[in-house]
Amino acid sequence: MDKPKIFVSAGSPSTDTQEKFIDAIEQKLRDAGFEPQTVGRTRIAAEAPLKEIIRTIDESVGAIIIAAERVFIENGIERRGSPNERQLEKVKLTTPWNQVEAGMAYCKGLPVFVVMEEGVRQEGLLEPYDWIVLPVPFPFSRDALSSLSFNARFDAWRSKITEKQALKEQQEADKTSSLPNVGEMTIGQIVSSLKPSQLWAALGSTIVALGGAFALGAKLIVGK
Structure with a gap:
């Protein structure tokens, strides 16, 4: 030490x-x-x-x-x-x-x-x-x-x-003890704890993910 x-x-x-x-x-x-x-x-x-x-x-x-x-x-x-x-x-x-x-x-x-x-x-x-x-x-x-x-x-x-x-x-x-346990938080609590920049980043990631999911779904449907 x-x-x-x-x-x-x-x-x-x-x-x-x-x-x-x-x-x-x-x-x-x-x-x-x-x-x-x-x-x-x-x-x-x-x-x-x-x-x-x-x-x-x-x-x-x-x-x-x-x-x-x-x-x-x-x-x-x-x-x-x-x-x-x-x-x-x-x-x-x-x-x-x-x-x-x-x-x-x-x-x-x-x-x-x-x-x-x-x-x-x-x-x-x-x-x-x-x-x-x-x-x-x-x-x-x-x-x-x-x-x-x-x-x-x-x-x-x-x-x-x-x-x-x-x-x-x-x-x-x-x-450290005052940090919230994410596993016990509701969606609303998690969202309200985010800073504006973090919230926008999360929304952007969600939109991209949803867009990818829709695109993949469309391809699968066309493939059928």
Whole structure:
């Protein structure tokens, strides 16, 4: 049986520490019985990356966003020239793909868990909203993923996945049980349940069948 897939949003690591960070989370998922899926890492996009991302998200039951430093701003200015201008110092920003993929996963209804390098700027979808956000201390140590703090949030996220899967299975079961038994339906019930296109197709088939029957009957009579 295939393992449930988890969509993992992770930019290309810039350092060995970031690589270990991603590896450790992927292993955590495998240990929990999931199969991590990352476009550009475990899956290669043969065409436009967004299409492969959509396919991967559609196949997944949950999403983990791994937000690690991509850009470091030693000194900068935010909202330059406006009344709200302010100085920036030692700001760490992650890849914009984390934001894009988090939004796509959430819109598809996947439970989202954001695990971020401590110190990365929390903004947009990297802020707690309807999902779990957990900063992890850096330099990274695998012990961080064994902590009570991490495991409590990981288990809460996994519970959301279990609830979502149970709801989906129940909806599918209800849909199947609500299907009518054609053998117990009257002709009128069958006709009324058909869509207009199906009804016309059925009438067309009936007319063709009747025409064929009349033609065959005529030939038999002539043959006599």
